[in-house]
Amino acid sequence: MRSDQLLISPDNRSFRYGDGFFETIKVCKGKLVLANYHMERLFTSLDLLQFAPPVYFTPEYITEQVLALASKNGHQKLARIRITIFRGEGGLYDEQNHFPNHIIQSWELNPANNLLNENGLILDFFRDARKVCDHYSAVKSNNFLSYAMAALWAKQQKLNDAILLNPYDCVADATIANVFMLKDGIVKTPALTEGPVNGVMRKHILYSLRKMDISVEETSITGEDLSEASEIFLTNAIYGIRWVKQLGKNGFTNSFSKMLHKDCVANLLQQ
Numbered sequence: 121m122r123s124d125q126l127l128i129s130p131d132n133r134s135f136r137y138g139d140g141f142f143e144t145i146k147v148c149k150g151k152l153v154l155a156n157y158h159m160e161r162l163f164t165s166l167d168l169l170q171f172a173p174p175v176y177f178t179p180e181y182i183t184e185q186v187l188a189l190a191s192k193n194g195h196q197k198l199a200r201i202r203i204t205i206f207r208g209e210g211g212l213y214d215e216q217n218h219f220p221n222h223i224i225q226s227w228e229l230n231p232a233n234n235l236l237n238e239n240g241l242i243l244d245f246f247r248d249a250r251k252v253c254d255h256y257s258a259v260k261s262n263n264f265l266s267y268a269m270a271a272l273w274a275k276q277q278k279l280n281d282a283i284l285l286n287p288y289d290c291v292a293d294a295t296i297a298n299v300f301m302l303k304d305g306i307v308k309t310p311a312l313t314e315g316p317v318n319g320v321m322r323k324h325i326l327y328s329l330r331k332m333d334i335s336v337e338e339t340s341i342t343g344e345d346l347s348e349a350s351e352i353f354l355t356n357a358i359y360g361i362r363w364v365k366q367l368g369k370n371g372f373t374n375s376f377s378k379m380l381h382k383d384c385v386a387n388l389l390q391q
Contacts, residue, residue: 129209131209131210131211132206132208132209133206133207133208133209133210133215134204134206134207134262136212137212137263138261138262138263138264138265139169139206139207139215139262140169140204140205140206140207140261140262141165141169141204141205141259141260141261141262142202142203142204142205142260142262143158143161143162143165143202143203143205143260144200144201144202144260144356144357144358145158145186145200145201145202145203145357146198146199146200146201146229146357146358147186147187147190147195147196147198147199147200147201147226148197148198148234148388148389149196149197149198149389150187150190150191150196150197152183152186152187152201153357153388153389154320154321154324154357154388155179155183157320157323157324158320158357159179159182159183161260161318161320162179162182162203162205163179165205165259165260166205166220168255168256168259169256169259170218171205171207171218171219171220172217172218172219172220173219173220174219177220182203185224186201186203186224186226189201189224189225189226190226193226193228194228195226195227195228197228198228198229198230198231198233198234199226199227199228199229200226200227200229200358201224201225201226202224202225202226203222203223203224204222204223204224204225204262205220205221205222206220206221206222206262207219207220207221208221229358233358233359234360234386234389236360236361236362236363236374236377236378236381236382236385237359237362237363239365240363240364240365240366240372240374241280241281241354241362241363241364241365241366242278242279242280242364242365242366243274243279243280243281243282243283243294243352243364243366243367243368244274244277244279244282244283244367244368245282245283245285245343245367245368246269246270246273246274246282246283246284246285247285248269248270248273249265249266249269249270249284250266250284250285250286250287250292251266251284251285251286251292251293251315251316252286252287252315253286253287253288253292253313253314253315257292257312257315257316257317258312258316258317258318259317259318260317266284267284267295267296270282270284270295271295271296274295281294281295281296281297281354282294282295283299283343283346283367285343286314286315288340289342289343290310290314290340290341290342290343291310291314291341291342291343291345291346292310292314292315292316293310293315293316293317293319294354296356297319297354297355297356297359297362298310298316298317298319298321298322298354298355298356299316299341299346299352299354300322300325300352300353300354300355301341301345301346301349301351301352302349302350302351302352302376303345303348303349303350304350305335306335306336306337307329307334307335307336307337307376308336308337308338308339308341308345309322309326309336309337309338309339309341310338310339310340310341311338311339311340312338314340314341319355319356319357320357321355321356321357321360321361321385322355324384324388325355325361325380325384326338328380328383328384329380329384332383346367347367347368347370348370349372350372350373350376351363351364351372351373351374351375351376351377352364352367352372353374353376353377353380360381360385360386360388361377361380361381361384361385363377363378
């Protein structure tokens with residue numbers, strides 16, 4: 121179905137309440153990049169949000185549907201896929217059922233997407249919203265208001281992205297990415313208890329760093345900590361790694377980010 125033909129009922133619970141979540145996946149050469157991590161997160165979210173998937177709703181079924189759409193749209197070479205899952209119709213206390221209604225969309229990506237960004241990103245802190253730290257904060261929820269407002273603010277300020285803080289003035293994540301910093305040879309990223317989305321590329325980078333015997337910590341990071349880093353980089357499933365040139369008035373280098381992109385991201389696209 122064409123996107124301009126899609127109809128959603130005004131009683132849709134995702135439209136009304138943000139009741140659902142989404143998964144963003146990169147397709148490269150007819151394969152889902154980091155497919156196992158994506159499916160693990162998708163089905164963990166289904167369980168956490170108390171959906172009741174039918175027997176046929178399996179990782180194999182979803183993969184088949186994604187690749188069929190990518191092929192139909194001519195996007196199997198390199199594409200961004202979004203799977204949106206929502207509960208369907210009903211009021212807040214009278215949902216009709218817990219079936220995982222879903223929409224799959226695909227968009228062609230430019231090959232430059234596979235490269236490390238040439239120009240470093242320029243960021244700053246968005247302080248008008250806070251990312252909560254609770255049982256659901258790691259889910260890529262359809263309730264995306266704080267990120268949407270942060271992205272709007274970043275565009276108005278002529279920034280590439282914005283850093284969101286949690287209620288304790290510590291770093292949660294960016295609008296569409298997880299945040300990593302390097303200082304004194306140690307790589308740090310906000311722990312999941314700090315409120316970030318449980319990113320698939322985040323998980324891959326953490327696994328890769330530990331396999332390479334590079335010191336890494338999932339911890340609390342203040343804005344001051346981040347500003348004092350030697351390098352900052354953002355990660356997500358579509359871009360892989362993007363290095364940050366400037367946060368507020370502070371500047372950063374990118375030698376570690378270059379190495380990490382070469383050794384941990386570029387090789388994913390060759391498999």
